[in-house]
Amino acid sequence: MNQVTQDIGQKLWNLCNLLRDDGVTYHQYVTELTYLLFLKMAKETGQEEKITAKYRWDVVEKKARDADLDGYKEMLLNLGRTTNVLVKQIFANATTAIRKPKTLSELVNAIDELNWYSVDREQMGDLYEDLLERNASEKKSGAGQYFTPRPLIDAMVAVMQPGLDDVIQDPAAGTAGFLISAWQYISKHHDLDSLKVEKIQKLRRNFHGMELVQDAHRLALMNLMLHGFEHVDGMHLGDTLTDEGAKLLPSANLILTNPPFGTKKGGGVPSRSDFVFLTSNKQLAFVEHIYKNLKPGGRAAVVVPDNVLFEGNTGVDIRRDLMNKCHLHTILRLPTGIFYAQGVNTNVLFFTKVSESAVDSTKEVWVYDLRANMPAFGKRTPLTREHFKEFERAFGKDQCGEPKSLAKRKDEGEQGRFRKFTREEIARRGDSLDIAWLRDESEGSGEELPEPAVLAREAMAELEGAIGDLRRILVQLGEEEASEVGEVVA
CATH class of the missing domain: 3.40.50.150 (Vaccinia Virus protein VP39)
Incomplete structure (x- = not known):
């Protein structure tokens, strides 16, 4: 990414601060931004024909100016019911995490003020992936x-x-x-x-x-x-x-x-x-x-x-x-x-x-x-x-x-x-492919244990796998119905 694209990416990421008061998570913010960016990009790239006129970017801007948050929520629902396959999938079961009309207005204005003409199509993709990576790192x-x-x-x-x-x-x-x-x-x-x-x-x-x-x-x-x-x-x-x-x-x-x-x-x-x-x-x-x-x-x-x-x-x-x-x-x-x-x-x-x-x-x-x-x-x-x-x-x-x-x-x-x-x-080796031979002498090696949730998930995976294998043995012995093999054990 060039410097201009990086600057826009940083500004987009910083917009999540606008939503913190609404209790919006990073992941919700990226999803929220996706709705708005899709509509904005459709306008900037001349592809609005796939979107019904009353649900386009200019309408979003008007609803933001009018503090019509309920109208924006209704737009999202209706976009998820449209006939265009891509639009329908992007907005499937779409809901907004925005709670205040003022937040919607600030977010829309900030997106509108960015210099989109300085970013080409491929850079837009890189910019969006940068947002996804930032989200994943949190x-x-x-x-x-x-x-x-x-x-x-x-x-x-x-x-x-x-x-x-x-x-x-x-x-x-x-x-x-x-x-x-x-x-x-x-x-x-x-x-x-x-x-x-x-x-x-x-x-x-x-x-x-x-x-x-x-x-x-x-x-x-x-x-x-x-x-x-x-x-x-x-x-x-x-x-x-x-x-x-x-x-x-x-x-x-x-x-x-x-x-x-x-x-x-x-x-x-x-x-x-x-x-x-x-x-x-x-x-x-x-x-x-x-x-x-x-x-x-x-x-x-x-x-x-x-x-x-x-x-x-x-x-x-x-x-x-x-x-x-x-x-x-x-x-x-x-x-x-x-x-x-x-x-x-x-x-x-x-x-x-x-x-x-x-x-x-x-x-x-x-x-x-x-x-x-x-x-x-x-x-x-x-x-x-x-x-x-x-x-x-x-x-x-x-x-x-x-x-x-x-x-x-x-x-x-x-x-x-x-x-x-x-x-x-x-x-x-019993057909084990877990093969290691180097002594790990890196700083901190062997000292930092995985997080408790990780250890718990690994233990659950091993136990559930063992239970599944035992049940399959019972099925083979005629002691249990095959339909029960996948049931959950409390």
Whole structure:
């Protein structure tokens, strides 16, 4: 972002101070701002034809001048009932957290006074994503669960090298960061200016996502729109772990995602009829979706917490199935402290689909440890793309991890960050992929425990997983009905 865009971004973020007296949270503010920015941008970019005349920006300004807060609330409701698909989705179940007419007036005036003509379309997208990142960094907002750090996203996209022919999917899209980064990579590495508008629109229709939470889905639509996606019919509101995920998300050449942490709400198991393995562990369920949804030859990069690498029973079954059907060639152990849930250790799995009937596709797994002896990331030490440069170099230029490319990699030994482990070595570990060898001597290492809520969630996930496995044993023994397997235990 240039300095002008940064200044506008800071002014927009500072506007949240206007709403503090109304008890509005950071997340509510970004949602509130999304409603107003959508209407303002439609006017500034000459796209108001999609919005009914009596619900456009000029009408919002009039209602703000007239202190007609009730009229503004009614506008939001009616915008959610309009016939235009994008407008309807942006304003679905829209409500305002503003409590005072004066606050609405100040907010509208402040937005109106900003120099929008100094910002081009792509910068508008970057500006909005900056707001999303600021929101995610505020612990109290709770929005971090929908936002993956952009340096991590860009590093994953860079090694996966999205192309013009790729159908790209994010089954846990959040605010659509992966999809936008993939599009920017394609735009940078291909001459899109030489393509006709119809071809570019067709390319954008190869991008697909699904998000469960309506507020996050709303922000994703706005983010995509500001990054040039005129048609966002590939961005679905829904649950990937139900049959609507199988129905609405097409098979993909490339899947990039960071599934939500934790267990399925209510402790139940996914209701996907095409799933073989039943587990309340959402990350494991997403892993099954991903390797099932990849086309043969398709590739994936997925963020998962450590428990996916070592969880027993169903976890072992899913890892074995993954290593049979896919070539799991690389695991990146991520630094701690880069996500909203402090203390949660995460990794990125990189794999390529062989076929649905393949066996023993994984012959070796390379593990890059970017966790040991790394700084404590946070506001004082932000994560940057530079932190991933050595990993990207070690990964190489082959996005699929073909054997001849892996043969060129260098095993750095017990003192290095990059090592190779054969399938036989992994089998001897009980098919655990939680592999570490470096002694962590970074300042504060081992001293700071995760927050109590994080520990509680991890304990609940392990207990619910164990209960689910025991119930499945009872089903197999004929002692319990299959329909009871997913019930909640008080």
